[in-house]
Ligand SMILES: [Zn+2]
């Protein structure tokens with residue numbers, strides 16, 4: 001690992017000019033022209049409302065769309081919803097759905113690995129936040145092979161093939177048009193165009209940097225991902241990153257009902273009105289299991305560091321091991337029960353299949369009857385003609 005880190009430090013990666021220029025210029029404008037214009041002319045309510053709405057549209061299109069829908073397939077969405085996410089996702093200017101998801105799937109697969117995780121926290125906070133995009137690092141090489149499922153989605157491909165016009169239309173076209181209608185083009189461009197983009201960028205980048213550095217680990221310590229309520233507040237619920245890295249296919253990141261996760265609420269609301277379905281949830285039991293596993297680990301560590309007299313430690317250790325044995329027994333029971341349940345479900349499915357088959361057979365029988373009726377009808381007609389002609393022959 002040490003050697004690898006060393007090798008990366010010396011990696012002479014060429015500068016990736018497009019993002020470097022975009023990030024620098026927009027950031028500079030947002031700390032100079034945006035406040036100066038604010039002091040001189042002020043921003044009106046329409047500009048602030050547009051800024052807020054566009055910020056939310058971009059943010060949620062990344063979290064509910066790019067991340068939970070496309071990268072993790074945590075649910076299915078109606079084409080109207082997908083088109084919305086594709087448009088406002090382009091407005092968030094974080095590359096196309098395909099490229100973003102490819103990198104993110106790589107991040108999950110090789111999390112923390114300095115050579116293969118595109119935004120590994122082990123290369124520093126700056127690198128994980130933004131540095132990884134400023135140079136063409138080897139770890140960031142795009143290989144779309146891991147997005148073959150997404151390549152069948154026409155909306156994803158449309159966005160991929162028309163990315164630049166969509167970026168310009170959403171980032172410049174929308175503020176330009178609304179600014180024209182509101183009577184102040186520059187104000188709208190600065191607020192809803194530039195400032196919104198900069199905030200939207202860094203808020204998402206926090207998920208890769210701070211969410212891997214600052215917070216708690218209630219579900220797993222096999223990687224650096226952390227749960228952090230404060231970060232969830234600004235990342236539309238993505239701050240519960242420790243849960244997410246352990247249960248990545250769950251459509252929720254803040255899994256408890258009270259945890260602040262607007263992305264989860266949006267997906268639920270979409271499902272209530274029929275615009276999203278197949279919302280994936282990991283069994284509650286599995287969540288409890290992960291948390292208990294972490295608690296056992298913590299208890300063992302504390303015991304090993306304890307300065308209590310040896311007999312006390314030994315008694316505590318025995319209690320802990322008895323608890324653990326009970327935990328393992330419960331796990332085994334659950335696994336068995338789950339197996340039975342799956343088997344039952346499969347059988348029920350088989351029965352349904354047989355029912356369908358019977359119905360289909362009935363349908364073919366019905367069709368066959370109809371065909372026979374038709375054949376008889378035609379035969380009757382032929383016989384009528386035959387009889388008529390026979391009668392005429394006989395009459396001669
Ligand atoms: Zn993820």
Ligand SMILES: [Zn+2]
Pocket residue numbers: 107207208212225241245
């Ligand atoms: Zn992560």
